[in-house]
Amino acid sequence: MNSLPLPLLAVLIGSALCQYYDYDSYYQPSMMLGPSGPNCAQECDCPIHFSTAMYCDGRRLISIPNVPTGIKYLYLQNNKIKEIKAAAFINATDLRWLVLDHNHITSGGVEKGAFEKLKSLEKLYFSYNNLTEPVGPLAKSLTELKMMGNKMTKFPSSTLSGLENLTSVFLQENELTTEGIAGAFKGLRSLIYVDVSQNKLTKLPSGLPSTIEMLYADHNDIGSIPKEYLLKLPVLQYLRISYNKLADSGIPAGAFNVSSLIELDLSFNKLKNIPEVHENLENLYLQANQISKFDVGSFCKIIGPVNFSKLRHLRLDGNNLTRANVPYEAAGCLPLATEFSVDATD
Numbered sequence: 570m571n572s573l574p575l576p577l578l579a580v581l582i583g584s585a586l587c588q589y590y591d592y593d594s595y596y597q598p599s600m601m602l603g604p605s606g607p608n609c610a611q612e613c614d615c616p617i618h619f620s621t622a623m624y625c626d627g628r629r630l631i632s633i634p635n636v637p638t639g640i641k642y643l644y645l646q647n648n649k650i651k652e653i654k655a656a657a658f659i660n661a662t663d664l665r666w667l668v669l670d671h672n673h674i675t676s677g678g679v680e681k682g683a684f685e686k687l688k689s690l691e692k693l694y695f696s697y698n699n700l701t702e703p704v705g706p707l708a709k710s711l712t713e714l715k716m717m718g719n720k721m722t723k724f725p726s727s728t729l730s731g732l733e734n735l736t737s738v739f740l741q742e743n744e745l746t747t748e749g750i751a752g753a754f755k756g757l758r759s760l761i762y763v764d765v766s767q768n769k770l771t772k773l774p775s776g777l778p779s780t781i782e783m784l785y786a787d788h789n790d791i792g793s794i795p796k797e798y799l800l801k802l803p804v805l806q807y808l809r810i811s812y813n814k815l816a817d818s819g820i821p822a823g824a825f826n827v828s829s830l831i832e833l834d835l836s837f838n839k840l841k842n843i844p845e846v847h848e849n850l851e852n853l854y855l856q857a858n859q860i861s862k863f864d865v866g867s868f869c870k871i872i873g874p875v876n877f878s879k880l881r882h883l884r885l886d887g888n889n890l891t892r893a894n895v896p897y898e899a900a901g902c903l904p905l906a907t908e909f910s911v912d913a914t915d
């Protein structure tokens with residue numbers, strides 16, 4: 570299957586996420602940094618016109634510098650920090666953003682209570698460290714948590730409990746198991762975005778709140794989807810389960826027949842048939858499965874005389890299908906399609 574030539578099409582798989590920018594995109598050191606203010610830690614820079622920010626990134630630091638009161642944005646990425654002492658943030662009561670990506674921090678290296686004073690923290694970026702379990706307890710004010718690229722096998726249900734303003738959680742590239750994340754997202758009433766791609770899940774996360782709009786679980790070992798799973802997620806728009814172990818038998822009839830979905834990515838699985846989807850779906854990615862039957866009825870729903878499904882992108886390349894398998898009705902059924910791909914010849 571992997572030897573099939575996939576056409577190099579400009580697929581917009583990543584485009585849904587423009588709103589989730591990274592801090593790097595508006596941090597331009599040469600333009601922003603002025604002389605350090607009087608309270609700035611010696612090892613760091615605090616821009617003169619943006620004195621609530623302290624830039625300490627990429628300075629070979631092995632410990633957290635003193636963070637004065639008044640600093641709201643703290644950048645500590647790309648250092649060699651291994652541990653966080655209990656008193657490290659004792660004066661950092663105003664901190665809103667804490668960026669610790671690309672350090673060597675282990676779970677055992679974070680002393681108890683280290684985050685206790687961070688009562689206003691909104692964004693915690695802790696990606697690409699050596700965490701084997703999440704740090705905490707976290708501030709109730711948290712809105713965004715990134716802990717990707719660590720070595721976490723579990724993410725206990727207590728970690729995020731009561732974080733009423735948490736909207737996004739990024740946990741990709743860890744070693745999380747289905748049991749290890751059981752209940753982790755329960756009761757989070759502002760949560761809209763969860764990414765658990767590149768982990769060791771055999772099932773989609775359970776107990777997600779009904780506010781979820783984007784759920785990404787690519788590159789796991791998921792073999793089936795519970796029948797009513799999507800019915801409990803009434804505003805889910807983007808669902809990605811590519812590079813998993815889904816076969817037809819793991820997808821109950823009507824599992825994807827929900828009106829909220831805009832994008833469904835089931836590419837690189839083991840499907841033999843096109844699953845039935847709702848007419849509202851716009852992007853359906855099924856490339857690199859084992860589909861050998863083009864069933865128009867799966868996605869072609871007649872809404873009105875000139876109004877069929879809303880599908881714009883349908884990828885079927887890398888299956889056992891060629892143009893010759895595509896029935897005549899298919900063209901009429903995809904009036905909005907800007908991308909439709911099967912393998913050209915066999």
Ligand SMILES: *[C@@H]1O[C@H](CO)[C@@H](O)[C@H](O)[C@H]1NC(C)=O
Nearest residue numbers: 635636637656657658659660
């Ligand atoms: C906290 O502030 C006090 C008083 O300014 C100072 O003596 C101490 O070193 C600071 N500690 C840290 C960890 O920033």
Ligand SMILES: *[C@@H]1O[C@H](CO)[C@@H](O)[C@H](O)[C@H]1NC(C)=O
Nearest residue numbers: 651672673674675678698699
């Ligand atoms: C963190 O992980 C890296 C890569 O796996 C390893 O080389 C390093 O020794 C680890 N550091 C600590 C402090 O455990």
Ligand SMILES: *[C@@H]1O[C@H](CO)[C@@H](O)[C@H](O)[C@H]1NC(C)=O
Nearest residue numbers: 689708709710711732733734
């Ligand atoms: C959550 O956000 C609201 C609105 O911004 C704010 O009033 C409230 O204090 C926040 N909750 C916490 C626990 O920070």
Ligand SMILES: *[C@@H]1O[C@H](CO)[C@@H](O)[C@H](O)[C@H]1NC(C)=O
Nearest residue numbers: 822823824826827828845847
């Ligand atoms: C799909 O959902 C619609 C309502 O949204 C319903 O009318 C239809 O029967 C469903 N199809 C299947 C196969 O469940």
Ligand SMILES: *[C@@H]1O[C@H](CO)[C@@H](O)[C@H](O)[C@H]1NC(C)=O
Nearest residue numbers: 848849872873874875876877
């Ligand atoms: C197609 O259906 C949608 C609702 O599903 C409606 O908003 C739109 O006006 C319809 N277009 C035509 C040309 O009938």
Ligand SMILES: *[C@@H]1O[C@H](CO)[C@@H](O)[C@H](O)[C@H]1NC(C)=O
Nearest residue numbers: 841859860861862889890894
């Ligand atoms: C691929 O499709 C051809 C004809 O469409 C069929 O004869 C063959 O059995 C299919 N192969 C697989 C592995 O499904």
